[in-house]
Amino acid sequence: MFDAETLPYGVFTTLDRPGIRRVGVAVEDRILDLSQARVPHPALFAYGTLDPFLVAGPDVWHAVRESLLAGPVGPYVPMSEATLHLPFTVADYVDFYASEHHATNVGRIFRPGRHPLTPNWMHMPIAYHGRAGTVVVSGTEIHRPSGQFRPDGSVAPFFGPTRRLDFEAELGFVVGAPSPMGVPVPTGDFAEHVFGVCVVNDWSARDLQSWEYVPLGPFLGKSFATSVSPWVVPLAALDGFRVPAPSGRTPLLPYLREDEDRGLDLVLEVRLNGEVVSRPPYASMHWSPAQMLAHLTANGACLRPGDLLASGTVSGPGQGEAGSLIELTGGGEQGLVLPDGSVRTWLEDGDEVEVRALGPDGRFLGAVRGRIARSAAVTV
Numbered sequence: 001m002f003d004a005e006t007l008p009y010g011v012f013t014t015l016d017r018p019g020i021r022r023v024g025v026a027v028e029d030r031i032l033d034l035s036q037a038r039v040p041h042p043a044l045f046a047y048g049t050l051d052p053f054l055v056a057g058p059d060v061w062h063a064v065r066e067s068l069l070a071g072p073v074g075p076y077v078p079m080s081e082a083t084l085h086l087p088f089t090v091a092d093y094v095d096f097y098a099s100e101h102h103a104t105n106v107g108r109i110f111r112p113g114r115h116p117l118t119p120n121w122m123h124m125p126i127a128y129h130g131r132a133g134t135v136v137v138s139g140t141e142i143h144r145p146s147g148q149f150r151p152d153g154s155v156a157p158f159f160g161p162t163r164r165l166d167f168e169a170e171l172g173f174v175v176g177a178p179s180p181m182g183v184p185v186p187t188g189d190f191a192e193h194v195f196g197v198c199v200v201n202d203w204s205a206r207d208l209q210s211w212e213y214v215p216l217g218p219f220l221g222k223s224f225a226t227s228v229s230p231w232v233v234p235l236a237a238l239d240g241f242r243v244p245a246p247s248g249r250t251p252l253l254p255y256l257r258e259d260e261d262r263g264l265d266l267v268l269e270v271r272l273n274g275e276v277v278s279r280p281p282y283a284s285m286h287w288s289p290a291q292m293l294a295h296l297t298a299n300g301a302c303l304r305p306g307d308l309l310a311s312g313t314v315s316g317p318g319q320g321e322a323g324s325l326i327e328l329t330g331g332g333e334q335g336l337v338l339p340d341g342s343v344r345t346w347l348e349d350g351d352e353v354e355v356r357a358l359g360p361d362g363r364f365l366g367a368v369r370g371r372i373a374r375s376a377a378v379t380v
Contacts, residue, residue: 001028001029001364002026002027002028002231002364002365002366003028003363003364004027004028005069005237006026006233006237006363006364006365007025007026007027007065007068007069007234007237008025008026008196008231008232008233008234008237008365008366009023009024009025009034009050009053009087009196009231009232009234010023010024010025010026010031010050010084010085010087010230010231010232011023011024011048011049011050011084011085011086011087011230012024012031012077012082012083012084012085013082013083013085014077014081014082014083015081018083020048021048021049021085022034022035022045022048023035023045023047023048023049023050023053023087024077024082025068025072026079026231027076029078029079029080030076030077030078030079031076031077031078031079031082032068032072032074032075032076033074033075033076033077034074036074036075037072037073037074037075038067038072038073038074039064039067039068039072039074040060040063040064040067041053041056041060041063041064044056044060049087049088049089050087050088050232051088051089051305051306053176054088054174054175054176054177054195054305054306055176055177055178055305056176057176057177057192058176058177058191058192061176061195061234061236062236065234065236084137084138084139084230084231085137085230086135086136086137086228086230087137087230087231087232088174088232088305088306089306090132090133090135090306090307090308091132091175091304091305091306091307091308092129092132092304092307092308093129093130093131093132093135093226093307093308093310094127094128094129094130094296094307094308094309094310095127095128095129095130095170095202095218095222095226095310095312096125096126096127096287096292096309096310096311096312097121097125097126097127097128097312097313098125098285098286098287098292098311098312099284099285099286099311099312099313099314099315099323100117100121100246100284100286101284101315101316101317101321101322102312102313102314102315102322102323102324102327103116103117103121103126104116104117105315105322105326105327106324106326106327109326109330109331110210110213122250122286123252123253124253124256124295125256125287125291125292125295127292127295127296127312128217128218128222130202130218130222130223130226130310131223131226132308134223134224134225134226135226135227135228135308136225136226136227136228136370137227137228137230138199138227138228138229138230138367138368138369138370139230139369139370140225140227140370141370141371141372141373142203142225142227142370142371142372142373143224143225143373144161144162144165144349144372144373144374145161145162145165145205145208145220145221145224145225146159146160146161146162147159147162147205147208147212147220147221148208148211148212148220149162149163149164149205149207149208149210149211150207150211151163151207157211162205162206162207162208162221163207163346164205164206164207164326164332164346165203165204165205165206165346165347165372166203166204166205166206166324166325166326166346166347167201167203167204167270167324167325167347167353167355168200168201168202168203168204168312168313168323168324169200169201169268169270169278169280169313169314169323169324169355170199170200170201170202170268170310170311170312170313170314170323170355171197171198171199171200171264171266171268171282171289171310171311171314171357172197172198172199172200172228172308172309172310172311173194173196173197173289173292173293173308173309173310173311174194174195174196174197174198174232174306174307174308175193175194175195175303175304175305175306175307175308175309176193176194176195176305177192177193177195177303177305178193178302178303178304178305179193179297179302179303180302181300181301181302182300182302183297183300183302184255184294184297184298184299184300185293185294185297185303186255186294187255187256187257187258187259187262187288187290187291187293187294188258188259188260188290190262190289190290190293190294191235193293193303194235194289194293194309195232195234195235196232196233196234196235196237197232197233197235197238197357197365197366198228198229198231198232198233198308198366198368199228199229199268199355199356199357199365199366199367199368200226200227200228200229200310200311200355200368201226201227201353201355201368201370202222202226202310202312202313203222203224203225203226203227203370204221204222204324204326205220205221205222205224206221206326206332206346207221208220208221209221209222225370226310227368227369227370228308228368229357229366229367229368231366233365233366238264238266238359238365241264241265241266241359241360242260242261242262242263242264242265243261243263243264243265243283244261244263245258245261245262245263245285245286245287245288245291246263246284246285246286247286247287247288247291255294255295255298256291256294256295258288258290258291262288262289262290262291263282263283263285263288264282264283264285264289265281265282265283265359265360266281266282266283266357266358266359266360266365267279267280267281267282267357267358267359267360268280268281268282268314268323268355268356268357268358269355269356269357269358270323270353270354270355271353271354271355271356272336272338272344272351272352272353273338273340273342273351273352274352274354275338275339275340277320277328277336277338278320278321278322278323278328279320279321280313280314280315280316280321280322280323281314281316281321282311282314282357284314284315284316284317284321285311285314289309289311292309292311293309296309313327315327325344325345325346325347329344329345329346332345332346333345347372348372349372349373349374350371350372350374351371351372352369352370352371352372353369353370353371354367354368354369355367355368355369
């Protein structure tokens, strides 16, 4: 349950008006209907999507939030009576690889006997472009993807449902105000363009990924589904959680340097079938969100409203701080024993994964959930 100061934005419908999507703000166990509330710029909330509000920019975001903090006037809907939807139109989707601990763990698994980090990793935020059309809202059923993979000991590849389905616990950053093509966005302008934060699970098929990722990187092993939380927490609600990013301890090219703290002291809590299996600390992420944005636009690429920048898997240095099964099970070599006695190396049909974001004070900042459906595909 969100507190009365976080005030995240989302889109909902109710049983009495199932065909009408409305923009709302979560306040504890209720939703304030912004389509009928007394807030600044009410026309921005008349379209059943956050898109017009995102485009409006930081001055409008601030004015509306200040109005909400002062005590808005308007109708409330019980959270239990609402169905939540994807809150904004995803324009482009970029997934970064910003955790040194995750990159090191996975590098050891994918490239045994070699240095786990590629030579460029400490110099720039690595990322790949995903598919905006397969970003889905929390609660959407996830179908086990099919593709090519080559089992250990096999010379030829097979085609069929993945045998190594995984989750990736991440944060996502939602762009509002656009930028023109050809004009890089410096780290100091991050808050001028990024509206807020959501929780992300970038589902991964590890056997597809390991077979296809050389030489051009992730493709079918990642593009089948990315789940996001239905509530977007405004960046302003996280001001008290800012900490230095570890990248500041190493020499950086000028465009990646920061003049203030833009890391985030948050914790992601990963639950598999209702049981907590990991608690990755976001404060350990090597690259800050502002550095990710600066690198994304360094070549002159423009920002569009609704662009989604995911952090990549959040993993910490400690026991139980990995944000993916591939790390928790040593690449599938060690079974993860759940409290009910069942063992997982990879996700099975019917498994449900939930990722929650919490502040250092335990404040709830959102959650994303997805259940694995059975695939009808046949291995060939």
